[in-house]
Amino acid sequence: MAAEKNSSKKKKTTARTLADDIFSGIKKDEIVSGAQKVITSAVSVLEEEIAAGILAAKKIEKKVLDVEDIREDPDSLMNRIRRDTHEAVDLFLDALTAITKQVNKLADTETEKNEKQTATEKRGTVITSLETERPLRPGESETFKFVFFEDTEGPTKIKFQKTALFGPNGQNIAASAIVITPARFTLKPKEEKEITVRVVIPKTAAPGIYNAIISDTENSLLKILLTVEIAT
Amino acid sequence: MDTLLMKEKIAAYGAETLKRIHGYIPDKEPRAYLYDLLSEYPDRGGKGFRPGLCIAACKAFGGKEEEAANSAVCLELLHNAFLIHDDVEDESFFRRNKPTLHQSTNAAIAINVGDALQLLGLSPLIKNRQVLGDRLAMQVFMEIQHMVAESVEGQAMELGWRKDNTANLKESDYLRMILKKTCWYTCIHPLRIGAIIGTKGKINPERLDRLGYFMGTSFQIQDDVLNLIADGEKYGKEIGGDILEGKRTLMLIHLMEHCNSEELQRILQFYSVPIWERDPAEAMEILELMHSRGSITYAKNTARYLVGGALKEFYTLFSTLPDSEDKNLIESIILYMINREY
Secondary structure, three states, X not given: OHHHHHHXXXXXXXXXXXXXXXXOOOOHHHHHHHHHHHHHHHHHHHHHHHHHHHHHHHHHHHHHOOHHHHHXXXXXXXXXXXXXXXXXXXXXXXXXXXXXXXXXXXXXXXXXXXXXXXXXXXXXXXXXXXXXXXXXXXXXXXXEEEEEXXXXXXXXXXXXXXXXXXXXXXXXXXXXXXXXXXXXXXXXXXXXEEEXXXXXXXXXXXXXXXXXXXXXXXXXXXXXXEEEEEOO | OOHHHHHHHHHHHHHHHHHHHHHHOOOOOOHHHHHHHHOHHHHOOOOOHHHHHHHHHHHHOOOOHHHHHHHHHHHHHHHHHHHHHHHHHHOXXXXXXXXXXXXXXXXXXXXXXXXXXXXXXXXXXXXXXXXXXXXXHHHHHHHHHHHHHHHHHHHHHHHHHHHOOOOOOOHHHHHHXXXXXXXXXXXXXXXXXXXXXXXXXXXXXXXXXXXXXXXXXXXXXXXXXXXXXXXXXXXXXXXXXXXXXXXXXXXXXXXXXXXXXXXXXXXXXHHXXXXXXXXXXXXXXXXXHHHHOOHHHHHHHHHHHHHHHHHHHHHHHHOOOOOOHHHHHHHHHHHHHHHOOO
């Protein structure tokens, strides 16, 4: 413990020196406003470009890839989910909130507390999108598979809850039509877990686009948007 | 890690990469106008950032140098191919203190050598299958594919601006252009590829995007500043060459936004004629204007803010990794980007 304290103290001193070196010659009150403007502008450009890349990749994917094959391969599907995650998180949340935090943190790199906060805040809400590749007919079902990967240092409990599928004109399909396997589990550090989501469309379901939210009761930041199109 | 040690380490990774590059060059005819010229630029000794970042990221995330070596070779080969084509497109005279390849041969030969280097860049990716397995090798291949696509798109943006003598550019246009032209292939993808290999594909590589982006933008802005104010001998390219070439730098964009209409007309007139008709004395006047309008100071400060952003991203991403020489190396590279003189 003592060794850790010494180490963090050394880090604090180093960070202060680095910040002084980097920003020498710039007035202190100009640093925050200047940095905020530059970083905000830069991050916006990056996020726009990533979003444009995601859209282009999706178009190409639809043209050239066999969707059924991909669904059979959890790794490929996971990569898609990660891209979707990046799009949703970074476009709607990170770009608006983290930029400001980032600039403020930039001016405060000397405190270990800030460093730790930054590491956790970075994680943000994770919104993953699952959608049917083709409209389903009443009575048909579709299965989605994806993989959870734990990249934090401690174990994480996950327990799914789901809403009904909400469709057009106030119609909905009961949540029991969605079966998640496993519905609860604990992920150890670096562990991967394959999750299956099966949707069975009732024979009486009306056509239209239906949406449901699957979330983790243990972690409000994790949300999965499930979109199902039911054919006429 | 001090700058000297950082340079030694980068140089060691660069030397190993160069050795491997030589191993990929075919020993056959036609030598004089193709195969002997393939190592011309790599042998001139670049900074070796790309292979250095790739290998260091791989090792910092728990991998071995050998595992990232082929990808590092690919990055360096493609980088040199870009440089050759860049020099032709920019009509540059010097590269790393020697005449550019199209000056010492001709444009046709230089373009062909660049093409051959791009082709050669595929070989280490194929070899990756033996070292990394099919799945990881394919993931690296996809990274390279994206990297090249972004780079040529960025280059197209800049070439278009020059062709059209575009004057109404904003800072965001410049950032977008260097993100595409420089950042993906200089920093973002070398870091991503290294991390993918080091974690055996378990990391979400997008987590490294901002770090690489901030590093790349600060590197490019600093490079553009040095083109105007560096010691020519150390820098290895003609000082002020970017102004003559009409390169759309942050300083030029800032100047065009902040000069008066008469000065703007003079600048546009200067760029409306082909490069060989441009008067170097007028280029120096534009340089003076950049000084007097604060354009160079503005660019320097912007680069510093971006380095600050890169450091913040670095501490966020790497603080959970065990301390290692390679982790320190990446931190030192970030700092070097703002402190370098050439």
